Amino acid sequence: xxxxxxxxxxxxxxxxxxxxxxxxxxxxxxxxxxxxxxxxxxxxxxxxxxxxxxxxxxxxxxxxxxxxxxxxxxxxxxxxxxxxxxxxxxxxxxxxxxxxxxxxxxxxxxxxxxxxxxxxxxxxxxxxxxxxxxxxxxxxxxxxxxxxxxxxxxxxxxxxxxxxxxxxxxxxxxxxxxxxxxxxxxxxxxxxxxxxxxxxxxxxxxxxxxxxxxxxxxxxxxxxxxxxxxxxxxxxxxxxxxxxxxxxxxxxxxxxxxxxxxxxxxxxxxxxxxxxxxxxxxxxxxxxxxxxxxxxxxxxxxxxxxxxxxxxxxxxxxx
Numbered sequence: 001x002x003x004x005x006x007x008x009x010x011x012x013x014x015x016x017x018x019x020x021x022x023x024x025x026x027x028x029x030x031x032x033x034x035x036x037x038x039x040x041x042x043x044x045x046x047x048x049x050x051x052x053x054x055x056x057x058x059x060x061x062x063x064x065x066x067x068x069x070x071x072x073x074x075x076x077x078x079x080x081x082x083x084x085x086x087x088x089x090x091x092x093x094x095x096x097x098x099x100x101x102x103x104x105x106x107x108x109x110x111x112x113x114x115x116x117x118x119x120x121x122x123x124x125x126x127x128x129x130x131x132x133x134x135x136x137x138x139x140x141x142x143x144x145x146x147x148x149x150x151x152x153x154x155x156x157x158x159x160x161x162x163x164x165x166x167x168x169x170x171x172x173x174x175x176x177x178x179x180x181x182x183x184x185x186x187x188x189x190x191x192x193x194x195x196x197x198x199x200x201x202x203x204x205x206x207x208x209x210x211x212x213x214x215x216x217x218x219x220x221x222x223x224x225x226x227x228x229x230x231x232x233x234x235x236x237x238x239x240x241x242x243x244x245x246x247x248x249x250x251x252x253x254x255x256x257x258x259x260x261x262x263x264x265x266x267x268x269x270x271x272x273x274x275x276x277x278x279x280x281x282x283x284x285x286x287x288x289x290x291x292x293x294x295x296x297x298x299x300x301x302x303x304x305x306x307x308x309x310x311x312x313x314x315x316x317x318x319x
Contacts, residue, residue: 014044016296017076017109019063019085021234023048025258027317028289034312035290038305041297044074051081053234057088064089067109068116075110075296077289080234082107082153083187086118093118102160103191105153108292119295122157123164125288130161133279134224134251140169144222144250149212149239149263150229151179151188151203154255154284158226159188163197172224174200178215178239180207180229209237213244221248226255233259242266246276257281282317286310 018028032046049063060081067073078085082105090096093106094115099122100106106118107125138144146162148155155177165171179185185203192201206212216225225246231237233256240263246252252267257280267278290309294301 012072014041014074015072016044016046016074016293017049017063017067018046018079019049019051019076019081020079021050021053023050027258027285027313030316031289031313034316035293035309038308038312039297039299044297049076053080054084055081057084060085060088061092064092064109064116067111068092075108075292077292077296078107078109080230082120082122092116099123099157099160103153103156104187107153107288108295110296110298112298119292120153120157121288121291121295122154123160124291125284126154126158127161127164128287129284130158130224130253132283133253137167137169138222139172142222142249143220144172144224144247145174145176145219146172146224146226147176147178147216147219148226148228149178150227150255151177151184152228152230155226155228156188156191158228159192159199159201160195163192163195163199168198171197171199173198174202176202176204176215176219178204178206178212181205209239209241209244212240216240216247217245219247219250222250223247224251224253226253227263228255230256232256232261232263236260236262238262238266240266242269246270246274249275249277251277251279253279255281255284257285286313289313 036042036044051059067076086106095117097119099120100118103120105120107121108119110117159175162171177188182205185205189203229239231239254264264280267276270276290301290306
């Protein structure tokens with residue numbers, strides 16, 4: 001019996017929810033109708049649900065109850081609140097996928113045969129995105145390592161993807177997390193402690209961008225440097241300063257595609273002087289959303305269909 005509060009879907013149409021912080025600013029609001037046209041599901045609409053960062057558990061439970069008990073609520077994509085939402089509403093799910101159990105977070109809420117399901121799609125999303133950025137055998141060819149600012153779900157997912165690479169040349173010799181709070185680092189360490197891997201994993205607690213500059217400058221040429229902090233989108237600033245030097249020939253990957261994007265601009269400023277290859281979060285955005293939409297609407301995301309959806313999304317980028 002439903003003892004949770006949820007609003008009545010007065011539009012009486014199939015609804016896909018986006019649980020985030022500033023959902024109205026996301027490109028998905030323009031992209032989603034185009035995707036529904038491609039999929040022949042123009043009856044499905046999107047509704048954003050904005051929650052505060054580390055919101056009250058009851059807020060998360062209400063959002064989950066809306067999907068669980070309302071027949072017109074199909075499911076949701078969750079950003080920013082992946083860990084907090086599952087912590088608050090774990091008992092409301094009948095199924096959690098293996099990655100959700102490993103990471104204690106979900107990015108996808110869907111329904112199947114009357115049960116509410118939670119999936120952690122980030123390992124698939126970050127993996128597909130990273131594979132699109134660097135070539136096969138990259139780490140063996142270059143000797144580069146990986147430095148990740150941030151130790152949240154997307155950061156852990158990137159490590160999980162690399163740990164699961166079968167060929168040694170596709171795995172870096174070292175993966176370092178740098179995070180402002182020790183709690184997230186402890187969580188990351190717990191998540192990967194039972195995994196067998198030859199990757200050296202380092203956990204660094206630091207909130208000073210100048211110290212991060214020094215950490216980054218010690219990484220070898222061709223290393224992959226990631227901003228997975230949310231800084232530049234959900235919160236202001238960057239994990240590094242404008243004085244920080246990227247390793248020569250490195251890859252700088254900003255997980256966000258919208259916002260102030262200070263880190264992205266710092267990377268772009270060193271394209272010529274340090275030969276930095278810069279990637280923003282657009283491909284991550286497309287992979288992340290298509291994975292969850294496929295889960296919620298129950299269709300197979302083939303490479304050909306992904307390309308159609310990517311093309312449709314790119315047509316409105318920046319508009």
